[in-house]
Amino acid sequence: QSVLTQPPSASGTPGQRVTISCSGSSSDIGNNYVYWYHQFPGTAPKLLIYRDNRRPSGVPDRFSGSKSGTSASLAISGLRSEDEADYYCAAWDDSLAGYVIFGGGTKLTVL
Amino acid sequence: QVQLQQSGPRLVKPSQTLSLTCSISGDSVSSNTASWIWIRQSPSRGLEWLGRTNYRSKWFYNYAPSLKSRITINADTSRNQFSLQLYSVTPEDTAVYYCTRDDGYELFDYWGQGILVTVSS
Numbered sequence: 233q234s235v236l237t238q239p240p241s242a243s244g245t246p247g248q249r250v251t252i253s254c255s256g257s258s259s260d261i262g263n264n265y266v267y268w269y270h271q272f273p274g275t276a277p278k279l280l281i282y283r284d285n286r287r288p289s290g291v292p293d294r295f296s297g298s299k300s301g302t303s304a305s306l307a308i309s310g311l312r313s314e315d316e317a318d319y320y321c322a323a324w325d326d327s328l329a330g331y332v333i334f335g336g337g338t339k340l341t342v343l
Numbered sequence: 344q345v346q347l348q349q350s351g352p353r354l355v356k357p358s359q360t361l362s363l364t365c366s367i368s369g370d371s372v373s374s375n376t377a378s379w380i381w382i383r384q385s386p387s388r389g390l391e392w393l394g395r396t397n398y399r400s401k402w403f404y405n406y407a408p409s410l411k412s413r414i415t416i417n418a419d420t421s422r423n424q425f426s427l428q429l430y431s432v433t434p435e436d437t438a439v440y441y442c443t444r445d446d447g448y449e450l451f452d453y454w455g456q457g458i459l460v461t462v463s464s
Contacts, residue, residue, distance in 0.1 A: 235389065267450045276441055276454035277390070288449055320390060322450065328408045332380075332392040332450070 236260065236321050238335035245343045249309040252338045254321035256302050260333055264324040266304040268297055270317040271337075277320060281306060308340075316342045345369040347442050347455035355436075355462050361429040365442030365455055372418045372425050373398040378445040381416060381427045384457075385438035395445070396425055432462045 237255040244250040254266065266284050269277035279288050281297035284304065296307045304323075308315055321335040351363035363381075370377055378397035384390050394406040396416045406414050413430040429436060442455040 265450075269451065276443075276457050277451065278454075279449055279452050282449045282452075288452065322390075330405060331394075331407050334390040334392070336389050 236323065236333055236335035238319075238321060238338045240336070241339045241341065242319075243341040243343055244308075244311045246311055246313060248311045249307060250311055250340065251308075252306045252319050252321075252340070254304045254306070254335050256304075256323060256333075258302060259327040260302075260323040260325045261299065261304055262302040263326055266297065266299050267322045268295075268306045269320045269322065270315075271320065272317050280319075311342055313342045316340055345444060345453040347444065347453055349440070349442055349455040349458050351440075351458060351460070353458065353460060355432055355460060356464050357433055357462055358431055361427070361432050361436060361440075361460055361462070363427045363440055363442070363458060363460070364424050365426070366422070366424045368423070370444065371420075372396075372423050373420050375399060376447050378447075379416075379418070379425045380443045380445060380451070382441045382443055382451070383438040384441070387435075388438070391438075393427065393429075434462050436460070437462045 242252055268281035271277040280295050284299045285297040294309050298305050319338045325333045346368045348366045355361045378395045380395040381393040394416045396404050396418050415428045418425045439457045439459050441457045443451045444453045
């Protein structure tokens with residue numbers, strides 16, 4: 233399965249703004265919505281952003297998503313220590329019968 | 344509030360069949376708007392979408408191309424559950440397996456607790 237490309241790690245200090253990128257192709261990000269999740273050790277991923285830039289109920293507006301062409305980004309403003317987690321992007325892939333592909337994940341460290 | 348509760352064996356022998364069940368509360372497996380999905384996660388493969396089922400006047404099933412020959416997802420409307428069967432497993436199928444939901448807008452909005460399945464003799 234194809235994988236979306238994310239940086240393996242990112243970091244920031246409390247209060248900073250950090251961004252995490254997600255790169256794909258015309259058959260996935262370029263033609264479909266992007267979704268973002270974060271995951272804490274030992275727990276299931278949790279939805280942060282859906283349909284490129286929408287937040288589910290209960291997700292703080294410190295989290296925002298954007299997309300341009302075949303790339304997407306997740307921005308976290310006012311970074312907090314509790315934001316330290318793994319972050320994943322996902323999108324539908326149209327190349328074969330339709331299925332969802334994920335990024336490899338970005339480990340965010342709050343310094 | 345939707346809740347997904349997973350059950351199934353944690354240890355499977357190579358060449359045998361991995362079977363997991365996801366029990367749904369707060370929604371219906373035969374919902375006309377939701378889809379029900381299996382995902383797994385391992386250090387070597389990351390997050391991997393395995394397949395889904397949904398009901399749109401009839402049942403539909405979609406599977407990951409890499410697994411299409413050895414995976415089946417079924418829905419049980421009487422028990423409001425859906426299940427995963429993965430055949431002829433190898434140690435590479437060792438992973439945490441999750442069930443989840445797609446409501447058509449918020450992809451993977453609810454998740455099961457995850458089950459670590461180890462393939463080993």
